[in-house]
Each structure stands twice: as structure tokens, then as C-alpha cells.
Amino acid sequence: MHLIIAxxxxxxxxxxxxLSPKKPQKKRISGIDSYExxxxxxTIVIGLSGHIVQLxxxxxxxxxxxxEAKELVDAELIVTPTHAKIVSALKKLGxxxxxxxxxxxxxxxxxxxxxxxxxxVKGVNENIEYERAVYSAITPAAIKEAFENTTKIDFxxxxxxxxxxxxxxxxxxxxxxxxxxxSRRLGKQFLSVGRVQSPTLALIVDREKEREAFVPTPYWExxxxxxxxxxxxxxxxxxxxxxxxxxxxxVFGVIGDEALVSSLETSTKEDKPPTPFxxxxxxxxxxxxxxxxxxxxxxxxxxxxxxxxxxPRTDNTVYPSTIDLREQIEIFSKGHFSEYAKKLLAxxxxxxxxxxxxxxxxxxxxxxxxxKKSQLKEDEWKLYELVVRRFFATFAExxxxxxxxxxxDINEEEFRANGSRLVKSGWRWYYPYNAPEDRLFPALEEGExxxxxxxxxxxxxxxxxxxxxxxxxxxxxxxMALGTKATRHEIISKLYSRAYVHGxxxxxTQTAYAVVEGLENYAPTITRPDMTSTLxxxxxxxxxxxxxxxxxxxxxxxxxxxxxxxxxxxxxKISESLRExxxxxxxxxxxxxxxCDLIVRRSRRGSRFIGCEGYPDCTFSLPLxxxxxILVTDKTCDKHSLYHIKVKGQKKRAWDLGCPYCNYLxxxxxxxxxxxxxxxxxxxxxxxxxxxxTEEKLNSAGISTVDELENSDANEISKTTNIxxxxxxxxxxxxxx
DNA sequence: GCAAGGTC
Numbered sequence: 001m002h003l004i005i006a007x008x009x010x011x012x013x014x015x016x017x018x019l020s021p022k023k024p025q026k027k028r029i030s031g032i033d034s035y036e037x038x039x040x041x042x043t044i045v046i047g048l049s050g051h052i053v054q055l056x057x058x059x060x061x062x063x064x065x066x067x068e069a070k071e072l073v074d075a076e077l078i079v080t081p082t083h084a085k086i087v088s089a090l091k092k093l094g095x096x097x098x099x100x101x102x103x104x105x106x107x108x109x110x111x112x113x114x115x116x117x118x119x120x121v122k123g124v125n126e127n128i129e130y131e132r133a134v135y136s137a138i139t140p141a142a143i144k145e146a147f148e149n150t151t152k153i154d155f156x157x158x159x160x161x162x163x164x165x166x167x168x169x170x171x172x173x174x175x176x177x178x179x180x181x182x183s184r185r186l187g188k189q190f191l192s193v194g195r196v197q198s199p200t201l202a203l204i205v206d207r208e209k210e211r212e213a214f215v216p217t218p219y220w221e222x223x224x225x226x227x228x229x230x231x232x233x234x235x236x237x238x239x240x241x242x243x244x245x246x247x248x249x250x251v252f253g254v255i256g257d258e259a260l261v262s263s264l265e266t267s268t269k270e271d272k273p274p275t276p277f278x279x280x281x282x283x284x285x286x287x288x289x290x291x292x293x294x295x296x297x298x299x300x301x302x303x304x305x306x307x308x309x310x311x312p313r314t315d316n317t318v319y320p321s322t323i324d325l326r327e328q329i330e331i332f333s334k335g336h337f338s339e340y341a342k343k344l345l346a347x348x349x350x351x352x353x354x355x356x357x358x359x360x361x362x363x364x365x366x367x368x369x370x371x372k373k374s375q376l377k378e379d380e381w382k383l384y385e386l387v388v389r390r391f392f393a394t395f396a397e398x399x400x401x402x403x404x405x406x407x408x409d410i411n412e413e414e415f416r417a418n419g420s421r422l423v424k425s426g427w428r429w430y431y432p433y434n435a436p437e438d439r440l441f442p443a444l445e446e447g448e449x450x451x452x453x454x455x456x457x458x459x460x461x462x463x464x465x466x467x468x469x470x471x472x473x474x475x476x477x478x479x480m481a482l483g484t485k486a487t488r489h490e491i492i493s494k495l496y497s498r499a500y501v502h503g504x505x506x507x508x509t510q511t512a513y514a515v516v517e518g519l520e521n522y523a524p525t526i527t528r529p530d531m532t533s534t535l536x537x538x539x540x541x542x543x544x545x546x547x548x549x550x551x552x553x554x555x556x557x558x559x560x561x562x563x564x565x566x567x568x569x570x571x572x573k574i575s576e577s578l579r580e581x582x583x584x585x586x587x588x589x590x591x592x593x594x595x596c597d598l599i600v601r602r603s604r605r606g607s608r609f610i611g612c613e614g615y616p617d618c619t620f621s622l623p624l625x626x627x628x629x630i631l632v633t634d635k636t637c638d639k640h641s642l643y644h645i646k647v648k649g650q651k652k653r654a655w656d657l658g659c660p661y662c663n664y665l666x667x668x669x670x671x672x673x674x675x676x677x678x679x680x681x682x683x684x685x686x687x688x689x690x691x692x693x694t695e696e697k698l699n700s701a702g703i704s705t706v707d708e709l710e711n712s713d714a715n716e717i718s719k720t721t722n723i724x725x726x727x728x729x730x731x732x733x734x735x736x737x
Numbered sequence: 738g739c740a741a742g743g744t745c
Contacts, residue, residue, distance in 0.1 A: 007743075007744080008743090008744060008745090009744090009745085048743090048744085049743080049744045049745070050742075050743025050744040050745095051742065051743045051744080052743090052744095055740095057739090062738085062739095064739080069739095072739090105743090109742060109743060110743085112742090113742095164742080165740090165741075168740045169739085169740055169741080171740075172740030172741075173739045173740065175739095175740095177738095177739060180738090186738080187738070190738065190739070192739070193739090194739095194740045195740070195741075196741065197740080301744090301745070302745095483741080483742090484743090486742070486743065486744080487743085490741090491741085
């Protein structure tokens, strides 16, 4: 039997249907679908789910308190299955197979995934024959060609990928453990460190520091209002920003009643169509129409698994020659986009744009089949439409703008106005997103004199650089080669779930500051994008056979050992600064009673509340929700000058609680209203929470009326009846009018 | 309970 192993389920199914002359037979093996065909010599195709095994430390290293972080540096590593069913299916099939073809994705990680699967097969069938099939798109032509010309597995390339796994695990896990222990943040709330997440966090923290250090400079802008034939328009002084008030005042002062059109230039500007979608550009475009990266990718995934779009994780911006692009447009001749498809098909030549990056694993994102609007949810349709329109736009002509530059003379001061008008929509007809609006003004002539209707001088200030939005951050990560198309949005989600950042655009917490600072001082390697670029270079050398994985790993472990020397020597300082950062994140503002800091505290029973640092002299307190991470934002309440709070659940998005004081007062007000709306219970059994058994218990303690319940000592009742004190107090509150 | 990389 010939076994073919693909990287994913869908790839397996499609490869089988291309290679098989008849419809392949679907068979379940250990709960996993496989596809069988052929009469005498059977072939079975099975799909993995990416990596099906994971690199890990032996269980003996699991206890964070007992095993010191630095011991992880030289710890042995083990491989554990993460997809037991697939592993078991591979073993079953591997035993019977005489030959195995690795047909995983054509990239470094794909090679490693293939070798991982091969090792499982070899574990049950030591001498099995093996080979590699290489393809860049799952089309009949490409797949047939790949299986007719199989090659050898590139073990060097797989080793390169493996070295990445080891380095990421060893550095990430050991440093994560170190700073979590140093800050005493254990359990669910640990602090994490990693080759990709830490440089990304450093970018966000650096930007926030720039914003804090920013000193605004005042400047002035001068505008004049003109009109012609009843149409009003504004012109602006040639000097867009005046940095000196005196100069602005002088110019403003000389503006007279008339403006002379001193020159008029018209020209045309060409606007090139966009390049094919890779993941980053898709995410950015989705982001600009209101989708978060994580959301966009989740929806893209479902569009992909339902066959509407091609594989959504790709760096490629050049359509491979193996895809018949005309055919791909022809499928749209009917349906919602027919008007657009027909116009494209009428062209003699279909020449798509090309991006800078061309890779071998997957094509750029394009629509794979025609969807009806009724088949998709609203969000799905929006993103599907985005992909379709982008695909069409890459074949379309340039857009053309007519631009007009007009200069005006007002008492020898030059003013300007720029107009532009779309005259040929070209690709923008297919892809109408984020189109700049036409800027128009009435037709003018050189030498014409217009009356000045009004003038204005605006007081302005330069603004600090903006915080990064998620789309922008993903673009920056790509430019710096941090993370991959499939992981960047996950890394950003990780920063949110660690409470390192909140809001969009992203704002770092004080904890993030402390973590980045601690790492930058004592373990700078992990905070820099260079670690990734050096790793990439090393991996390339391993792949080319110019060095060995062993040498690279040894070097990496030496470096990490040195890092740990630094960290251990400065443990106290790091610990203090982390704990200070964590403390700052808990400050809600000043106590209205005594002026000390109000902070998030925990009672002995484990419940959370806002308490005063002046305790026990001051007992001011406010309640907090029972669960979720408390995030302190930079917004303050006008009434109480306390910071607004957000609450973030394990997997849910953070919700705004607002000012905790206002929130508490509102809650109290609600309670009052609710009470006023419901009549006072007449019998104790009318009180919610008191059933027959409880009523009898209370009776035996001498309480049979509502008045008796209200006026008895709660502690006494609790003692004699064994009913929890808290319950009794709540009942008493419920009947107190 | 740790990373980052696949995929769902």
C-alpha cells in the first residue's frame, strides 16, 4: 500500500480526488478520514492537522516552584503527541504501507511536519521507502506534476525548523518562568516572554514612551473663504503651518477683500491597482472596514473550509502560473458579481498585478468558488466580497485622477487650493474601499478676481505619535519579520490575554513597562527583532548544509546561560521593578475619604474589592465583579477622578465598567428602586432563598415572623441554625424598609 | 500553568 501524507484534511481530500481516476473511497481510521483508491496497488491519502506532536520538557520539570527557571536551559526535551487520533491512524496505516509520500506544504515548517509524521511511521515500519511531493497550489496540473516528479525529503530544512522549535521553547519557557517567579505571578496570571511576543510588546511600550515624552508645539493655520456662483470653497495659506504667532498675525492682518487667481495648473495622476492579497494585506484591508485581525482570520478560516476562498495563510503576492486565472474569473459570469466579471473577461489580455513577495507554499488569497449572499452570514459576506473585489481589481486598469493646483494672491501673500476628481475609475470600480473623495471647487480662470468672504486663523498644537492599531502592528511585525502570517494575530491576542495591553489602538499597562524594562536591561536579546533575524540566518545555514543544528543550538544555549547569569545577579532589582509595575496597574485613584491610593485588593476569602492603602485607619471600599481580569484604563471619571475600569474574562473581550464609584452608586440606586417596587414580604417563607427546611430551622431558633428576622442578631441566628452568616444578612437587608 | 508554529 502506498501512503500519502498531506498537511491538512482538505489537502488530503483534494489530492486524492485529483490522483484517483474514480471517486476515492472515504474510510475512517481511528476516527480520522482517509481516502483510498486503486485496485491492485492501493493508495491511501491522509491529512494531518499541522504539527501533530509537540516539543516539551519531561514532567519532572513541570513544577514552577521546585524547578529553577535556568534548569530548563539544558534540560532534555521530549516529543509528545498533540493529536492522538491522527498519530494512531498514522501508525495503523504505516504498518501496512510499503511506501510513504510526504505531501505537506512546501515550506520549512511543512518539511518539519512531514518529518514528524515520517518518524511516527518509521517507528512502526523501520525500513519503509519514502519520498517527497512538492507543489505550490492544489490544482490537477500541479498535483499530477508533483507526484510524477517526486523528490527527496530535505532533512536539513526540517532540522532548521526543529532548531527553531527548540530555541523558542527553551528561551520562552525559561524566561517566562523566571519573570513569573520574580514577580510572584503564578497560576493563571503568569507573565510571559517569547522571541516574537516580547519584541512586539517592546514596540508598543516604546511608542507609549515616545508619547509620554512628547512636548506639543503650538502652531497656526490660516484659511480664507471664497465663493463663485454661489459655491463656497476654502483656500489655505502656502505656509501650511505657522510656527510663530507674530508671523501668522501679520499675514492674517494683510488679508484684504479680494483674491486674484494667479496661476492654475491641471494635470492627470495615475493610480495603480493593488497587488494580490497576502494574509497581512488581507488583515489590513479587513481592519480598515472594521474587523479585528483575530476576527478577520476566524471568518477567513470558515470561508476557506467551506471552499469559498483559497487558503488564507500565505505570504505570496504573485499568482502562480499553475492557476488558470481566466477560468477563475469566468465562474463569476453568473451571480452577484457578474457585471464585474464580464467586464474583465471582455479584456484581450488578463494581466494581474504582482507584489514583491513570491513564495512556494500557497497562492495569494483569491475567491475559490461563487457564493450567494444568502449562503453566508453578514460578516462572512463582507469579507468574501472583499476578497472577490480585490481579486478582480488586480486585473483592472489604472484609475485616473484629474488634479488641479490653484494659486491665489491676496496682497502678495500666496494661498493655495488643490482639487482632484476621479475621471477614470479603473480598478476603483471593482474595489471601492477607502477611496479618497473628490475634492472639487468651481471652475476658475487665471487672472480672475474673487471677493474674500471670510478669513480664519486656527490655533493648533502638534500631536504625539498615535498608538498602534492592530492592523498597523501586524504590518510592522511583517516588515520586521516577527512571527508568521498564521501567528501574528495570535501573538497580539496573547498580549491582551496576559493583560500587557488593552484597548484598540493598543495601550500598554505598567506591568508591560516593567517586563520590557527588566528584559531590556538584563536579557536584551529576547526583546529585539534581531533574535528572529539571526535565527533566520542560522536556519538558512542549517538548511543549506553549511552548519549543523547541533552547533546552532549549542551556541544558543551558551547565550541563554549568560543571560541567566545577568538575571540571577539582578534578581532583586528585577523583582522589585516588576512588583512595582504590577502595583501601579492596580491603582484606581485617590481615596475620597483620606487621599491615599485606592488599589485592587483581595480579601482573605479570595474575593476582590477596591480598598484604601490607608487601611485600617481608612475603611473606604468599593465592590468589584467576582471574575475576570481588572484593567485600569487611562480615562478618569469627572466626578470622582478615579480611573475607569475594564473587566476582561478568560476568553471574552473586555467590557467597560466605567468609574467603579459611579458604578457602585448606580448599583445601589437600582437596589433601592427594586426594593421600592416589590412589597415587603409578609411571611418569612416569602423571602427568596427561604424554603420549607430553612423556615423550620429559623422557627426552631425562635424566628417565625419577618419582624423577628429583621430585629434579631444575625450572628446568633447563624450559630444556632448553622445557616451561613452572609445569607442571613442578605435576608435581613431584603426585609429592611 | 510555560514559546511559536502548524491547523480547526
